Amino acid sequence: MWEGLPFFLEVLVGGLLSGVMYSLVAIGFVLIYKSSGVFNFAQGTMLLFAALTFVSMTERQVNFWVAFSITLVMMVIMGIIIERTVMRPLANQSLLSLFMATVGLNYFLEGLAQGVWDSAVHGVDLGISNDPIFLIEKFPILGLDIIISQFDIAAALIAGSMILGLTLFFQYTRTGLSLRAVSDDHMAAMAVGIPLSRIWAIVWAVTGVICLIAGLLWGDRVSVSFTLTAAVLKGLPVILIGGLTSIPGAIVGGLIIGASEKLGEIYLAEIFGGQGIEHWWAYTTALIFLMIRPTGIFGEKEIERV
Amino acid sequence: MSTETPILSIKNIEVLYSRVISALHGVSIEVQKGEIVSLLGANGSGKTTTCKAVSRLLEAERGEVSKGTIEYNGVDISAMSPYDMVKTGVVQVLEGRHIFGHLTVEENLLTGSFIRNADSASVKRDLDYVYSRFNRIKDRRKNLGGLCSGGEQQMVAMGRAMMAKPNLILLDEPSMGLAPQLIEEIFEIVKTLNEEDGVSFLVSEQNANIALKYAKTGYIIENGRVVLKGSAKELSESDSVKDMYMGGGAEDVSFSDVKYYHRRKPCMV
């Protein structure tokens, strides 16, 4: 048997788990894209916004749940304001314009977040222990132990339940169906009487909530600071691999990127003579997958007619 | 003219896009309850704009009704949203079908019932009803809408509108890109829906032959103005309509001799 196998497995598992964190960011992306065709680049900044609001309260000795609820309400309001002021006037515009609007929104929120709060580094403690536990002792056949931190398990559970809930919502509810209709064709959706603005308000509010959850988990992991906006760059290859319109794709993409990143860092970095390949490696992995399936693993195929 | 309030009455409306481009100037149309009215005109004459003015979809394209009124069952609709319009029973079937390509045929139909908050049993009943009217799409219920043929898409679009249980359907160019046989089939369905379910129709068409065959009254619109109005019979017998829209009635008419309506004063209805 290959001697490096235990180490390989350890790296793989670590990678898969960090991939779950990427999926958390990706879910918000997919939710908005699937329901309105908007590629929301402001996701990372919304995440930072939520985490900063929360931290600024807990640091002033506000009770955890009070801070959580206030931030939750704030994110919902923020989502609704974004819908009102940015998305609604842009209904029926090209997808490129909508994307660019979110890039502008991202820039705006960045300036606002840094203006309102400082750019110092804060910590979040969700009270989830980071201690490793034995998931499986003496894995059969190989005779290995597989060790995972409790935090990773909690994050995976949260991500998993969010994805399950959203999938069911999109597939089996009336609102979910109309969301999919809206993303296909704004004009036709309006023509059959789907109230676009109400639906989008719901979506942006839910995204705000997802951002809060992801922001807190990321904040606990890596601390809350401006670098948190980089989470969006981690989420991008994930959703592109999974397919922009697929919620399960967000988790599969996350796992693939997470694993490939960690494995690449260990086994490929030497070939490239330096460290820090993970930035472009994630995108290269995504590129390889996209060359095989141009709309991601679970993405909807483009239907084209002249 | 009947004393009953018409289901739709458009009174001398003007439409501007982006506050500068004038698309309609003086369009008046009346649709009586239970009637099929056809709106004839060439490309760019303002048929679609008229329909969108009624369904309130204009605003999404930066257009607005700047003058005149539109009344539905005697009620002014200028303050209503597209959502309100569907809710009160006016549904537009968009030109070029606009099917939800990534939804299956059945899901497409289901989106039409969103407005009514109906329970699943009645939605099921409506689905069966739509399938009974549009036989062709029943076998394709699990197919993606975007992969259906043009005729099937047109039926899905109309079925989707029927799911909202409308009183008035604004049917915008149903014949676009379809084979003559299919057009006939579509209009037969329109006739059935009109006669058996009591739905009124405002059909905008370029194909005057077929539209006047099924309609009761017709309007001819040119360059954003209604230039002629009459019963379908009158219109289809009028020489100038024949020449311009039906490929020649009188023999050997040279197009340079044909009367152009826009030289006349707009007729006030």
Added chain:
Amino acid sequence: MYYREAGRLVKSFAADRRMLPLMEDRFVTTLFVVVVMYGLVTWLASDYIFSAILIPMMVLGVATLGLNIATGYTGQLSLGTAGFMCFGAFAAFNLIFRLDWMYIPLAFFLAGLIAGLMGIIFGLPALRIKGFYLIVSTLAAQFFAEWVFNAYPWFLNYTSSGVVNLPPFHYKVFPFQELTPLNDAFWHSSRGRYLITLTITIALIVACKNMVRSSTGRNWMAVRDMDIAANVIGISVAKTKLMAFFVSTFYCGVAGAMYSYCYIGNLDFMIFNLRRSFLVMFMVIVGGLGSILGSFLGAIFVYGWPILVTRLGDAIFGGGTLDTAFVENNSKIVVGTIIIVLLIREPGGFAALWNTSKQKLRVWPFSK
């Protein structure tokens, strides 16, 4: 406007195809370029005006034009602009540093070609991947550029600080220039760098204008508007897309070389980060997609706004009152807001605003 197109008789095809069909336009443009840009400005402007305002605006304008060719004219979203600028900058440095006989104009041209080749490589996926999925490829280019010049110090001539100063002897513009007053020291000064930038910028604008009004540009726009329809009428989509990527990244590469040599005067890969890519994209949006004039208007506004705020702050509150963090946050909020408002009100950006106001001025005051 005191003159207009109406009533001009054109007698030959050549006259009809002129870039500036109106005699007055030609006169004003020539006057502006020769007398103002090459004459008065070169003669009178201060070091500050050259190196903090005019040069960066032109350099960023060229980069914006490059991105506009890919995104505005061909509809291919790219987030790797700064990465391609980085390739251009390093190519120019290594060519000049390693080849004794290299001259700046040739080096910049080759730098553009090298960046263009990278553009083709990273543009290849565009043949299969469409829409938003394509940003993976351009982001890969961005991060690859940042990484490769960090991981292989050879490109930086093993400078330990990671930043190379560009010495005067690199600025060779034409043979035997030491014998003339236009020697190394002159081209290394801000006035010389301004002249280099200005000349290259004008050449690139003229080239771009000619490309977009010929079949090359029409193919780009056809692919942008609907690529399968373009394919059906016989335009090779693959060739068109790769061509657009090549030209786009050529412009970005030259802009990158000018950024190092003419603007900041040193070579530093940290500068060409993702933020800069976005900044260039903002310039495209604010200026107007698919517009040459807009590219420069966008660059002038987005680059100029923080400077304006700082200067105003200094003028009103006295020097140094506004800290950089405030200015930075302020300009982020303002630029972000302007992007959103423009997309809602005037998706054509500043270029469209300029055209409508020109149109209105023609009939003013008789109509509005």
